[in-house]
Amino acid sequence: MNETPEQTQADRGLRKTRTGTVVSANNEKTIAVRVDRRTQHVRYKKVVTRSKKFHVHDERNEAGVGDTVRISETRPLSKLKRWRLVEIIRRAE
Numbered sequence: 001m002n003e004t005p006e007q008t009q010a011d012r013g014l015r016k017t018r019t020g021t022v023v024s025a026n027n028e029k030t031i032a033v034r035v036d037r038r039t040q041h042v043r044y045k046k047v048v049t050r051s052k053k054f055h056v057h058d059e060r061n062e063a064g065v066g067d068t069v070r071i072s073e074t075r076p077l078s079k080l081k082r083w084r085l086v087e088i089i090r091r092a093e
């Protein structure tokens with residue numbers, strides 16, 4: 001069964017991708033990524049920044065703290081990991 005990546009992606013459905021900042025890289029093959037989103041307060045209409053932390057699988061341990069990365073949704077890899085590192089967009093300085 002030789003499928004191209006485009007066909008496989010279509011079969012599994014659209015997977016979510018997020019862009020965030022690495023806040024922890026202490027564990028083996030795992031990084032913690034903080035994803036910020038801006039939303040409007042329901043009552044006061046002020047723009048508020050909300051953030052969420054995701055545990056991400058980093059197979060080659062390439063990402064470091066402060067890096068901006070793109071992550072993609074995947075099958076459950078452990079108790080907390082449901083995301084996979086796609087690419088490092090920008091390295092920390």
